[in-house]
Amino acid sequence: MNTLKRRIIGAIPVILGISFLIFLLMHIAPGDPVTLLLGDDATPADIERTRREWGLDRPLMVQYWDFLTRAVTGDFGRSLKFNEPVMKLVWERLPATLELAFASLLVAISIAVPLGVYSAIKHNSLLDHAGMSVALIGVSLPNFWLGIMLIYFLGGQLNLLPVAGRIEYGIEIKSVTGLYLLDSLLTGNLPAFWSASQHLLMPAVTLGSALAAIITRISRSSVLEVMRQDYVVTARAKGLSEKTVIWRHILRNALITIVTILGLQLGALLSGSVVTETVFSFPGIGDLLIQSISARDYKLTQVLILMFAVTYFVVNLLIDVLYSWIDPRIKF
Amino acid sequence: MFSLRFLKIWVGGAILSVLLVCGVAAPLLAPRDPQAQTLEDRLRPPRWVETGLPAYLLGTDNLGRDMLSRIIYGSRISLMVGVATVLFAGLVGCALGAVAGYFGSTTDEVVSKISEIFLAFPFLLIAIAIMAFLGQGVGNLIMALMLSRWVQYCRVVRGEVLSLKERDFVTAAKALGGRDFYVLLRHVVPNTLASVTVIATFGMAIVIITEASLSFLGLGVPAHIPTWGSMLSEGRSYINRAPWLTIFPGMAIFVTVFGINLLGDGLRDIFDPKLRRQR
Numbered sequence: 001m002n003t004l005k006r007r008i009i010g011a012i013p014v015i016l017g018i019s020f021l022i023f024l025l026m027h028i029a030p031g032d033p034v035t036l037l038l039g040d041d042a043t044p045a046d047i048e049r050t051r052r053e054w055g056l057d058r059p060l061m062v063q064y065w066d067f068l069t070r071a072v073t074g075d076f077g078r079s080l081k082f083n084e085p086v087m088k089l090v091w092e093r094l095p096a097t098l099e100l101a102f103a104s105l106l107v108a109i110s111i112a113v114p115l116g117v118y119s120a121i122k123h124n125s126l127l128d129h130a131g132m133s134v135a136l137i138g139v140s141l142p143n144f145w146l147g148i149m150l151i152y153f154l155g156g157q158l159n160l161l162p163v164a165g166r167i168e169y170g171i172e173i174k175s176v177t178g179l180y181l182l183d184s185l186l187t188g189n190l191p192a193f194w195s196a197s198q199h200l201l202m203p204a205v206t207l208g209s210a211l212a213a214i215i216t217r218i219s220r221s222s223v224l225e226v227m228r229q230d231y232v233v234t235a236r237a238k239g240l241s242e243k244t245v246i247w248r249h250i251l252r253n254a255l256i257t258i259v260t261i262l263g264l265q266l267g268a269l270l271s272g273s274v275v276t277e278t279v280f281s282f283p284g285i286g287d288l289l290i291q292s293i294s295a296r297d298y299k300l301t302q303v304l305i306l307m308f309a310v311t312y313f314v315v316n317l318l319i320d321v322l323y324s325w326i327d328p329r330i331k332f
Numbered sequence: 333m334f335s336l337r338f339l340k341i342w343v344g345g346a347i348l349s350v351l352l353v354c355g356v357a358a359p360l361l362a363p364r365d366p367q368a369q370t371l372e373d374r375l376r377p378p379r380w381v382e383t384g385l386p387a388y389l390l391g392t393d394n395l396g397r398d399m400l401s402r403i404i405y406g407s408r409i410s411l412m413v414g415v416a417t418v419l420f421a422g423l424v425g426c427a428l429g430a431v432a433g434y435f436g437s438t439t440d441e442v443v444s445k446i447s448e449i450f451l452a453f454p455f456l457l458i459a460i461a462i463m464a465f466l467g468q469g470v471g472n473l474i475m476a477l478m479l480s481r482w483v484q485y486c487r488v489v490r491g492e493v494l495s496l497k498e499r500d501f502v503t504a505a506k507a508l509g510g511r512d513f514y515v516l517l518r519h520v521v522p523n524t525l526a527s528v529t530v531i532a533t534f535g536m537a538i539v540i541i542t543e544a545s546l547s548f549l550g551l552g553v554p555a556h557i558p559t560w561g562s563m564l565s566e567g568r569s570y571i572n573r574a575p576w577l578t579i580f581p582g583m584a585i586f587v588t589v590f591g592i593n594l595l596g597d598g599l600r601d602i603f604d605p606k607l608r609r610q611r
Contacts, residue, residue: 017449025465136597140590142541144548145582148568156572267454274460275545279568290549293464305461313452 007317018309019071023064026298076303081295086303089288095178096166097273097284103181103200104208104269105262112212113258116219117251123224131216138213143272147206147279154202161202164281168195199282207276211265215258222257226250256323263319267312340598347591354404355411362401363389366558370396375574391576393567399576402558403584409552409559410588413470413543414536417477422532424478425485426521432486433493434516443490447483455480456542463551470553473546477539488531492524526603533596537589544585560585 034050035042051057055066070076076086119131155163167173167180173192176183181200184193226232227250235249236242274286281287285304292300354361374396377384384391390399432443450458462476496502497520505515546552547561555562560581567577 013445014448014452017445018452021449022461025461028465136593137590140537140586140593142544142582142585142589144545145564145578145585148564148571148578149582152571152575152578268456271454271456271460274456275549278549289460293460294550298465301461301464305457305464308457309453312454312457 004321007320011313011317015310015313016068018313019068019306020064022302022306022309023067026302027060071306077299079292079297079300081292081297081300086300089300090285090303090307092178093283093285093288095180096282097270097277097286099179099181099200100203100207100273100276100282100284101266101269103204104211107204107208108211108215109262111208112215113219116216117223117246117254119216120220120223120227121246123220128220132220135213135216138209138216141209143206143210144275144279146209147202147276150202150206151279162195162199163202166196166199166283167192168199171195203276203280203282206279207269207272210272211269214265215261218261219254219258222254223250225257226253229253259319259322263316266315270308270312338598340594340601344591344593344595344598347587348595351407351411351588351591354407358405358408362398362404363387364398364401366397366401366405367556368397372396375570377574378576390580391574393563393577394570394574399563399580402563403560403580405558406560406563406581406584407588409470409547409557410540410543410585413474413477414540416474417481417539418532418536420474421478421481421535422485422528425482426489426524426528428482429486429489429491430493430516430521430524433490434497434512434520440490443486447486450479450483451487453480455538456545459542459546460549460551463546468550468552468554470557473543473552476546477542480542481535481539484531484535485528488527489521489524492527493520496520496523530596530600530603533592533599537592537596540592541585541589 034047034054034056038046038050055063058066074087078084079086079089082089115131115135119128122128150161151163154160162168171192173180173183173189173196174187176186180196181193184190184196232245232249235245240249271286273284274289276282277284277286278290285307289301289304289308291297292304370392373385373388373392374394376388376392376396378391378399379386379389381391388398388400390403392398393402428443428447432440453461458480459476462479463472466472466476493516502515502519505519510518543552544559544561544564547559548565550562550565552561553559563581564578564585567574567581570577
């Protein structure tokens with residue numbers, strides 16, 4: 001457990017560094033945020049008053065310390081655009097992004113792992129080459145373009161799926177967790193479940209496609225690597241069935257690399273959600289971030305970026321812990 | 333000789349060359365001024381469609397601007413941003429990685445801590461954050477992308493230098509009286525170039541997609557400069573009326589990135605003997 005404690009303690013300076021960097025960004029931005037926000041019509045008195053209200057007239061380090069002490073109590077101030085507490089906005093939007101991220105992860109894993117593993121087992125076969133070509137195409141597809149094309153073909157031309165939002169207008173859903181799919185199941189609201197699934201499908205495929213491509217390639221190379229290990233030869237030599245060799249000896253060991261890459265790719269998933277949510281007007285954190293940037297709501301932007309970075313960092317920490325479960329040789 | 337490995341390099345290299353030619357010779361290749369508006373010809377479909385005009389091969393946009401010319405000019409930004417970012421990020425990352433790996437101790441710790449902070453951000457997010465605060469502009473865009481990419485080079489070069497510095501030829505160079513920086517630049521760094529070339533190639537593909545994503549989000553270069561990302565963003569409002577406004581710029585991004593990835597794949601196959609064995 002000591003290493004885990006050390007990692008958590010070691011994470012503190014990194015998180016402080018992240019927060020300082022984001023804090024600094026707002027201050028190195030050209031032009032005064034207050035002037036930018038209030039516009040050209042603002043009088044010097046207005047600007048001065050707002051600066052004082054925001055505390056921008058104080059020394060930088062004092063402002064940072066104030067930001068930090070408020071942050072640890074969960075107080076990030078009010079959004080200027082929405083005139084609501086920043087955290088309230090974040091909590092409202094977070095479930096949508098989480099739902100989208102989980103759904104994309106599910107789409108990616110369910111396509112990529114079987115395809116990658118199968119390609120490796122049958123390597124150099126036609127399916128292997130086809131799988132790898134599809135993966136290369138997937139890595140090269142800009143996800144916002146894929147999203148727009150899906151909207152055009154599946155939404156516009158074939159009219160199969162809704163093109164924007166999280167749920168059909170007019171369908172009420174009782175909020176339990178904020179995750180529409182889960183909430184509609186918990187409350188037995190099947191029309192809401194159907195509508196939420198339909199709305200989620202295209203964004204999840206859009207966001208999950210690049211991830212699927214990467215995982216396919218990694219799964220394949222990781223399984224190929226493990227297949228050449230002596231213990232796999234031993235397992236075969238002692239007469240185990242091919243199924244047991246694949247499931248118990250190859251897959252379990254190949255999983256370590258796959259999980260690592262999943263952790264590393266989570267960042268791409270989080271930042272990809274910004275683009276995907278914009279394409280599908282999906283009301284999540286990413287969409288909120290772009291709205292806050294275009295409204296020059298620096299406070300909200302700052303907090304959202306900080307949240308993305310800290311979430312990414314914490315998830316990677318959790319992935320490290322997950323290793324010890326997958327590979328008992330790694331002990332924390 | 334002409335195996336699949338070389339085929340990837342040929343095809344990828346050819347696509348990259350087309351991009352280079354388009355970028356460099358855009359004024360010669362583009363049939364029209366990419367900004368020239370012909371309002372009576374707006375939203376014309378590509379030439380092969382019934383209502384298309386022979387003058388516009390890929391049709392026109394909502395302001396009657398020639399799509400083909402805009403796509404050709406758009407390659408300039410992708411190319412410029414891609415090359416500049418890879419170059420600057422590569423230089424900074426390799427220099428820091430090499431120094432950290434070679435000298436170790438405090439230098440290594442400081443560089444590692446800084447890179448850890450940068451690694452804590454998904455790179456698109458760093459770029460979004462910087463562009464959000466600094467505002468649109470080619471210079472800002474290159475800086476944002478560079479700041480989000482240098483760390484990849486730094487990590488790989490540091491790792492390679494750590495192992496290279498223990499090798500006999502480095503000890504021999506030192507024993508012959510070579511100074512640290514001389515040994516590092518003359519004997520160690522050149523041996524990391526194979527990996528750096530591969531990361532730089534894949535890096536360029538990532539940078540081009542990221543630039544397009546930022547322009548799509550309205551955080552890239554100023555609106556008057558045609559880029560593939562901003563063309564897609566503008567064309568999105570006309571998706572059902574004029575799908576060619578989104579199909580062609582997207583195809584341009586896809587083919588370019590695909591070509592560069594193919595090249596990167598081919599280079600990696602050649603440089604990485606472990607992978608070669610797996611084939």
